[in-house]
Each structure stands twice: as C-alpha cells, then as structure tokens.
Amino acid sequence: MIRLSVTARIALLSILLALVSNLVLVAFVWKVVRDDAIDELRRDTIEQSDALIAVYRSGGLPALGRTIREARTPGDVSRIVAVIARDGRLIAGVGPELDGFARWPNLGFRILAIGSPWSDREVGYAVRQIGPYRLVSGRVLDDWDAEQRGIERALAAAMLLSLALGVGGGLVVTRYVGRRLDRVADVIEGVAAGDLSRRVVNAASGDAFDRLAVRLNAMLDKTERLMSELRIVTDGLAHDLRSPLARLRAKAEAAVLQADPAQREAAMGGLLIETDLVMRMLSTMIEITRAESVPRDRLTRIDPATLVEEIADLYAPVVEDEGMRFDAIVAPALPSITLHRELMTQAIANLIDNALRHAAQGGEIVLRLRLRDHQAWFQVEDHGPGIAEADRAEALRRFGRLDRARSLPGAGLGMALVEAVARLHDGRVELHDNAPGLIAAIVVPISR
C-alpha cells in the first residue's frame, strides 16, 4: 500500500469534502427542478385529457379520433395521445412511444421511464376512463431533459470547481499545519543544538497544536531542570576534584624539588594521601551511580538496632577525639528491616562526618534510631549552626551544596550518596531543626 504524505492526504480530504458538498447541492437542485417539471406536466396532462373527454362526450369516438389526429401538430414528437380498448388494442393514437401503452393501464397519473432503465427519456401520462376505453394522454419529459443536461453540465463544472477548491484548500491547510509544526520543529532543533531555554509559543486556543506545545514545553522544562541539576553536580564534582588535584600537583612539584631525602620522602607520603583522596571521591561517585540500580537481592533483613550500634562503636571514639560527646539512642523492640547494610552504614557515616564538620564546637552528636508511622528514622543530630528552615529544601535539592566555600572536599558527594542510598531503600532524606542545630534523617519504610 502506498503511504501518502500527510500533505497529500489533507489535500485529498479537502478535495473530497468540496466534491461531496457540491454534489449534495447539485442533487438538491436536480430534485427541485425535476419536481417542478413533473408538477407542470401533471397539470398540462390533466387539462389535455379533460379537453379530450369533453370531445368524446360531445362527438363520440370518431370525433375523438379526429381530434387526436389533428392535435398532432407537425414537428411535435413529444405528445402522446392514445385510446386503448380493453383487449389492449390501440383504437387511435399518436406519439413516439405508444408501444408502452399497448395494454390495459391503470387509472391515474404516472411517470414512466421508456427504453432502457437508465434512459434519460421519461414520459408523464394520465390514464382516464372513456366509455369502454382507456384514454392515455401525456408527454415526453423533453423540457426536463434539457434541464437535466444543464444540471449535468453544472455537475461537471462543480466537480472541476471542487477539484480546484480542494487543491487550493488543501494547500492552504497544509501550509497552515506545516507552519505550526515548523514552529515546534524549530524549537526542537534549537534545543537539540543546545539552547534549552527555547519554548514553543502557545496561542492558548486549546487546539491539538497548543496541547502539543504545552506538553513539549513541560518536557523541556523538566529536561532543563535535570540538565541544570546535572551541571550543578558535575560543576561541584570538578570543583571538588580540582582542589585535591591542585594540592597533589603542588606536593609533587615540591617533592621533585626537595633536595633533602627525608623531606622528599615526607612529601611523597603526602602525595599518596592526596591520591587516595581523589580515588575515594571517584569510588564514592561510582557507589552513587550504582546505588541507583542496586538489585533488590542485595538488601537483606537486618536488625536496625545492631546496624546503628555497630556504627556507634566505630564512630564514638572519632567524635570523642574531636572533643565532643557521642550518644547512640535506639528505640526498643524494633522490627528487622530490609537494608543494604554497607551502603546504609556508609550513608549514616556520611551524616556523622557532616555533623563533625559543621558542628565541631557543638558539644554533642546524637545518633538516634526511632520508629514513626511505620518508618525507621536513622537520624544524626548536632548542635551546630544548623540550616535555616528556608534553606532546607534548597539544601536537600542540591545535596548539601549549600556550603559553597567548604574547606573539606567531597562533602557534596557524601550527601549525594546519602540521598542515593535513601532512594535505594524507597526512603528519603529529611532535615529538621534541633533547636539549636540540625537533625539530618534517613527515613526508610519498614514493611516492604
């Protein structure tokens, strides 16, 4: 099957529509003209047969025969007059198509097609009773024929006209559709070329094109938002990687220029530390991207209290060495939860690291595990400066990238990992006020 282009299909459709509407109009005209012609013929025929009946009554059959013969004016071939006996015999008659009446017709007025079924010749006739005979009088619809040919010409003209209108209309419609689609295509092309701020201008008329424009604009909004978030993350990453790499370079340079072997060795040790830092950032990045697609069978049912106590065991001395108190508070009788032990531990460890970093003089860090609304809250509470309520949503959205001038690298990555781990557990990260300080919580549903 040949697939026509949309333009060709629209053109064909408009041609068809013009044709149909013209045909309907022509058919209506045809019907009206024909009805008029038949009405006229009926009146004519009945008048004529009335006159002939009067002749019969006054002069009998011979007078009628005479009148019939005289009635036929030379050149007039359309008139039909016949007197038919009961046995079908033609008593007297003139007219081109008398064969059709060579039988005993019923009384009344009729239209009869003569010749083949599709003949354009029709006869209108009235049948009356005169004595023992039937009088058939009528006329061939010659006037109507002429009208019909006129209408046929009109029909041909209408077809030509509708073709022209269809082609013209089709061109106009396709030009219009094409122009509106081109506008959409232009925007898409612009976006593909990198200008994500382009949007389809919306006429707000609510038609299909506008709906397309609205959807497309919504999609572009989302794409632009995702792209900008990605840019923030990659920018932050580049920023985070830049400082350790810069330090690495500086230390390498210093080590190369160091003449004293002992000091050179010390400088080399520093190089290793910086290298490890970069490596660690890269592995955290990989963990983050992998956490987005960790298979479910990696998660096992774990007692969350044990998980928290193990973290506390590892981190309590670290916090205390920073001159702060550390307290782990676990709600009693907790059900086991399906968790990724290591990733969850790493995420909570990152929250503790953050608290250490931001609340160094805060006095105390509390690691708390509590149950609320069938959710386990793994929360790290500090008494540092906290985050203003207005900034919390932004802080979450940008994964802790609030601290633009942070001195320690990798903080943003750490929070991104927390976010990814929360998502892996169908959970979320929440920030609350600790009055004073910050509560950072990983909230995980229990029954899954």
Added chain:
Amino acid sequence: MLPVTRKILIVEDDSSTAAYLAKGLAETGYAVETCADGRDGLFLASEGIFDLIIADRMLPGLNGLAMLGAIRAAGVSTPTLVLSALGTVDDRIDGLNAGADDYLVKPFSFAELTARIDAIFRRVDRNAAEGQPTRLSVGDLEIDLLARTVARQGKSISLGAREFNLLEYLARHAGQVVTRTMMLEKIWNYHFDPGSNVVDVHIGRLRRKLEEGFTAPILHTVRGAGYRLSVEP
C-alpha cells in the same frame, strides 16, 4: 626470611600490571608465574602447585570469578586474592562470596597488597599448625584468647571488646603490616572506605593503653601502609 619460597600465580591480562606485580613480588621473595587468560589460569591453578593465586576479574577467555569457581569446584583450595578495578561494596562482596580469600581494588598500593598476602599466608600456616592457640604473645605482651585478658610485663591492661578484637588481629599478624582497610574489613566487616581517620582513632586508643607507663613502643605506624604490632621498631 621465608623458609620455603612460596609460589604465586598471577592471572592478569594487562601486561604492565602483570609485570609490575611480578617484579614487586619477586623482589619480596616470592616465585612468580603469570598468565593472561582465564582458561590458562584455570589450567595452571588446577595443578595445585601454587601457594597463592592473584586473579583479575575481567579476563579474556574466562572471567576471574568464573575461573575461581571452577578452581574451587575442582577441589583446589589454593588461597586466592582477587585484584580488580570493580570496586563497589557489592563487587567486593561478590568476589568474597565467589570464594576469594581477599579482594583488593585497583589502583592499589603495593604495601596494601603485600600486607594482605602476608595475612593470607599467616592464616594458612596457622591453620596447618596443630590446634588453635589459646594464648598469643608479642614480646612482653600476653593475650589470653579464652579469658579475653591482656597483660604487659605482667601488668593487666583492660580493653573494650572491640579493642580486644583489634589487638587479637594485630597479634595474629605480629611483625606484619596490617592496613587500615584490612582492619575495617576484618574487625568491623565494612567494605567501604569511611574516608575519615576512624581506624587511626581506634588504634590511637589501643596504643595509649598498650604503651602508657611502658618505655618501649609496641604498636608501630608504618607510614603509607598501616600498623604493625612488634617489639622491634
């Protein structure tokens, strides 16, 4: 230093890494053989003549973990250390579950590798020895594994449960370098890198308890590698 020269099989398709490993391990005193293909590795390992297999994961022919599975299925229990660029927590756990004795992520420090190799051989030797020891002693330090008590020069030292585990691990590898990640893996069973100095803090506490009031240091820091429990400096 070593009574018998230990034989190590390196299955690694990257020739520069293989050469670096072979050179370094040979200098350490091991006999080294290398091959670059998982099938060859399986063939060589099946002979059972090696003391250790160091295998990459992404190998041509047969991947490292499949090769390891086949070696174990053939009844060869040669200790195996997987050395791979696949470094996420789940990758490591997969490797250990596949039968690897240890898992080290590339890029690695050579000190970390040798520390882990030493630890594997120490464990193999210990298992070969008759029975499990109930006491460990390092110089003047005495550790009673049953009573879970520690004494130095006869003076009792009280340790927390985790500190005791840490000391036991260090004592079992006395004289050897034990790295921070090894301790995180063995003592705390974590396979991620916590980033901060968590292990150093724990070691610091343990060291204070072991050395305060005594003249000779016993828990040494090996720069760029880890820690070593030993009377020798």
